[in-house]
Amino acid sequence: MSGKASVAERRIGILPLARATFDVAFAEQKLAAMLAALDAAGLQVTGTRHLLFDADATRIAIEGLRGQEITDLLVLQVTFTDAAMVVEAANAFDVPLALWSVPEPRLGGRLRLNAFCGLNLAAHALGLAGREFGYLHAAPDAAGTEAALVELLSGRRVSRDVEPRSATSDDPRGVAAAEAIRGARIARVGHYPDGFPTCAYDAGRIGELAGVRVDELDLGELFARAGSVDAAQLADVRGAAENVLTGLDAVDQQQLERSLRLKPAIEALRREGNYDAFAIRCWPETFTEYGGAVCGPVSMMGEARVPCACEADVYGALSALLLQKVADAPAFLTDLVDIDPRDDTGVVWHCGQAPVSMADPEAPPQATIHTNRRLPLLFEFPLKPGRVTFFRISQARGRTVAVIGGGEMLKRPMAFTGTSGVVRFDTPARDLLDRIMGAALEHHLALAYGDHRDALGAAAKCFGIPVLDL
Template sequence: MIKIGMVGTHQLSFPGEKENLYGRMREQMRKNASEMGFELYAYEKLVVTEEEALAARRALEEEKVDFLLILNVSYSAGHLVSALYRIRGARVGLWAVPEGAASGPVPYNSFCSANMFQGINAHYLRDYGIKSKWFYGFADDARFKRRLAVTVRALRALKKLRSSRVALIGGFAPGFNDLYFDERTAFSKLDGIYINRLHEYSEIIAIADKISDEEVKNCAQSLGEDAIPKTKNAEKLYSLSLKIYLAYKKFAAEHGYDALAVSCWPKFQDDYRYSVCSVLGMLNDDKIVAACEGDLMSAISMLALQEMSGESTALMDFSAFDETDESVLLWHCGPATKKFCQKNGYTLGENYSGMAHEKGKINGVGVARDMEFDETEATVFRFSGDMEKYLNLGGKFMGKGKPSFCGSRGWLGGLKMNGEKISALDFTNTILASGFEHHYPVAKGDYCDEVAELNAWLGIGAIEKIRYKDHLQEAKR
């Protein structure tokens, strides 16, 4: 949970009922805190002088607030900007309120003060590089609450990332060299994150080998998957799959990991003729973020989406596009959380084996989740490269019915990139011309604003649309 600090500023020369106004906004912010899930620390005394502002800042720093919301109750002295904006350890927001009158003497001059405060920060304090988000309205106004909720979810994700523990187990999938990144960038952007790349596949197998048949039986009963249809191959490997699932759970708990990037092939296929796909779905069901193919950056991105949405996430490939209905197919072997198919359900089947196929014969291995995603809004987000860019795609899964490949999948329509409508062809061109990595973390719901705000605080730029042309196109990175 994040903590928001609130402080009110004013000037004696304006006649509005400032104490009363600040009291009302403070009480409404307490209601917002309860509704939105944040902690509020409201500095009780209105601030007039620089000395008072510095005292307020010290109190807010002692409270370790994550976000400081400065309410210009009335026009306030410009020297308060430096005293308050330079708070240590917190992001900054500036808030102005309506005058409550259309004529006569100006009661508060709140908005004009906010304009000046932001100008001082942008110019006089420019070398500090302090970011500040503005707010306008009373604390119970619909737009104010929407805008604040976006900030709460974005900063909640940022706070989680900066305290998270993430592990790579078994290395990247062979040849998936687009997934490499310099972890020092993550350390600088997400100060406090812990990343361990050194865990081995053998650690999981050693844990799995010690899991008893009784534990497996109890796990099967608790999951309630007995009634879920399975292919013969998936049925044969189901007990092994539960052992591997329990092993990853124990491993994550033992080390305190929030997210795992799992090397899901080829070792499992070589050693057991088995696919770990459904295990990743089960871990994500439990909100232990699990990314396929050793993709650490996607694991970090999924963790951010999970914090924003409060729901389990999934990691997909981009497998096809359809210009007739402006949709794209997000597909993967079978690792998606059951949260995406609460209406349609899933079966347990087989998938890619990593071995040569005989003509006319499917050479697959279990266990994979075969599902078509429910009709729902969705957000696709991933940090790209060394976190210098990010992808922000919104849309709506179209539900069951449109032909698609076996595995976990959904056709995503109504595409919007960075909040703007984009065609399937332009999106495809943007991905390929920019060299974006081939993995797509996805969450249920529209959190595109939260994704944009998270990255704005981090100073990371969005991948911009590259409109399709017949000539060679290449994006600058």
């Protein structure tokens, strides 16, 4: 980006993106601090200075920037959003593009913003589109943020692609696992959400990879099956939940029953279709149309070694299935929701669906409700300390690679409600951020306890795909 005007001379158009299902008041505080940091850095900023919650409002803001002769576009990722509007904004302007997300305190309460996950989703979509972008994940009031903003808008924080390496391992566990999932059957129940290219799949490519067959089922079929669950089945699943959870009586019992019915419904689909794994559209319809969360049943299915990926993520389901085979233990499909270079840690989280065997033995699992949608059943506990492995068969930047990483789950207080854990990755946190953004990876990674990197490398070799090391 040589030859550009100085940062102070540039005219930066901003788009502050947010979603109303998160903590709006907190997001407004963060936006005010972000705007103050931009002003304090001496940057010329134009555009909307309030949160944009939906596509219509964002499109109006984009139109407003068209006549401003902006030299740069800066997306303020204040909360989680899908990637649709970031891509639309990127296509609207032929100027350098940058993304800025903000961390939030790890206080054990709800995930109030989930902004990093929005950054991750946007980066993946831009990588698929071949669009260069800069990125920053930093608190607006942290020391050094003003200088980092100047670097960001000077083109010195641009994503750099990561070159995968050839898979060389011959670990027999990986070879056996690769053979075990050849011909696997996955049920995709419902379509992945709009703006989630991270969860898209190509039937031909996934079939060529490992002979995997994907059947596309309607979400309404799952709901209908749940409605036909009889009293004996419901009693069995309630009893199973009571064996591992406290607090079931504290949630709404009618909503709890609806949630619990989803587990025998998934099991019935599994038996009839001989499915090895599921990719289920979990929101918003399970909440808005059905009236109960699928998260708790997904946790129970995962413990029974039937991976169920949320957001209809087919490659996520396949990744969890392979990792489960290698580890001979349950796998958990998780989001990476924070990276803190100062602490050299990250936080992995999902709303409440980790297999219960992953719970810290000193923190008994509890029944809870979804923090945004306010319905049960979710499992809540911090992940136990120990060695962990991360894995995903990725389609980032339009190529198939095996993403493999490792780390140590630390003995820390629960970072956020649901199921979460604080990880010290093998790669320093700052470098990990650069690798995730550079490779433009998906926002879901499968996690299992133990060190299985060599075995996963051998499985990748069997499939003829390279390895991208986290």
